[in-house]
Amino acid sequence: MAQPRIGVIGGSGLYQIAAIEQVQEHVVDTPFGMPSDVIVTGELSGVPVAFLTRHGRGHKFLPSEVPYRANIYALKSLGVEYVIAVSAVGSLQEHLKPLDMVLPSQFIDLTKQRAQSFFGQGAIAHVSLAEPVCLALQSVLAEAVQTVKPADVALHVGATYVCIEGPQFSTQAESHWYRSMSADIIGMTNMPEARLAREAEMAYATLALVTDYDCWHPKEAHVNANMAIMNLMRNAEQAQAVVAKAITLLAARWPESAAHTALDAGLITSPADMAPEVRERLAALIARRL
Numbered sequence: 118m119a120q121p122r123i124g125v126i127g128g129s130g131l132y133q134i135a136a137i138e139q140v141q142e143h144v145v146d147t148p149f150g151m152p153s154d155v156i157v158t159g160e161l162s163g164v165p166v167a168f169l170t171r172h173g174r175g176h177k178f179l180p181s182e183v184p185y186r187a188n189i190y191a192l193k194s195l196g197v198e199y200v201i202a203v204s205a206v207g208s209l210q211e212h213l214k215p216l217d218m219v220l221p222s223q224f225i226d227l228t229k230q231r232a233q234s235f236f237g238q239g240a241i242a243h244v245s246l247a248e249p250v251c252l253a254l255q256s257v258l259a260e261a262v263q264t265v266k267p268a269d270v271a272l273h274v275g276a277t278y279v280c281i282e283g284p285q286f287s288t289q290a291e292s293h294w295y296r297s298m299s300a301d302i303i304g305m306t307n308m309p310e311a312r313l314a315r316e317a318e319m320a321y322a323t324l325a326l327v328t329d330y331d332c333w334h335p336k337e338a339h340v341n342a343n344m345a346i347m348n349l350m351r352n353a354e355q356a357q358a359v360v361a362k363a364i365t366l367l368a369a370r371w372p373e374s375a376a377h378t379a380l381d382a383g384l385i386t387s388p389a390d391m392a393p394e395v396r397e398r399l400a401a402l403i404a405r406r407l
């Protein structure tokens with residue numbers, strides 16, 4: 118089978134994609150440790166694809182414990198160029214209702230204790246995150262959602278996702294504060310995932326499934342994990358259908374993405390000046406220039 122150019126990271130409630138055929142499981146070790154689980158490769162509508170569950174099968178990693186660097190590095194080393202990230206999110210705005218689908222374009226990163234970069238220790242890069250989401254990939258996702266969604270599910274394109282450390286949900290004061298900073302949805306995982314995907318020159322876009330109103334809403338119940346998972350389960354099948362459609366659309370176009378050359382303007386240390394062990398550590402990321 119050809120290398121998978123498309124990778125899907127499944128979040129809470131999405132631990133597999135049932136329609137993947139010719140499944141193979143890969144245990145991928147990386148210089149940044151083991152990913153959350155095996156990487157499943159196979160074909161979806163005839164297109165090679167890789168799937169990884171972000172929290173592991175059986176949901177075993179807290180958002181702070183997810184090995185984000187290993188996950189992104191492992192997908193990169195299998196040949197992935199486009200990452201579709203599926204995530205459960207809370208809504209910080211009245212019009213974003215539970216069970217709606219949202220395609221965020223921006224992130225506010227309030228995480229505190231996660232490795233943020235592949236670089237450092239002898240290899241320096243500063244990539245641009247001004248547009249952290251690949252808008253070409255996002256527009257494919259939007260088309261896929263429009264094609265498969267039922268009429269009562271709304272699609273919202275272009276929200277701001279605030280990423281908190283968790284694992285606890287927010288206080289009401291925090292929830293109101295996030296609203297005041299113009300955040301639209303809230304989650305615990307898309308950062309540093311999106312940063313690392315950019316450093317790895319992979320196009321990244323999130324399909325966010327609204328599960329709750331966090332705790333700011335005067336009339337709605339405060340979020341708890343069961344509520345979020347139950348609501349996610351209610352549209353997990355739709356999420357899989359969106360992903361399947363998006364994969365078909367992507368494979369018909371392979372859109373250009375600025376993410377694919379992010380290190381051209383970002384990598385400062387020339388590979389020739391890196392120590393051999395540093396070059397080896399970053400091999401999958403800098404292969405294009407070796």
Ligand SMILES: CSC[C@H]1O[C@H](OP(=O)(O)O)[C@H](O)[C@@H]1O
Pocket residue numbers: 127128129130171172180203204205206283303304305306307342345346
């Ligand atoms: C179980 S609700 C909270 C949990 O769900 C989201 O994870 P993911 O983005 O992987 O779907 C949220 O960020 C929290 O980690």
Ligand SMILES: Nc1ncnc2[nH]cnc12
Pocket residue numbers: 205206207208286287303304305328329330331332340345
């Ligand atoms: N309200 C919320 N806060 C943080 N992460 C979430 N994931 C789903 N709902 C959430």
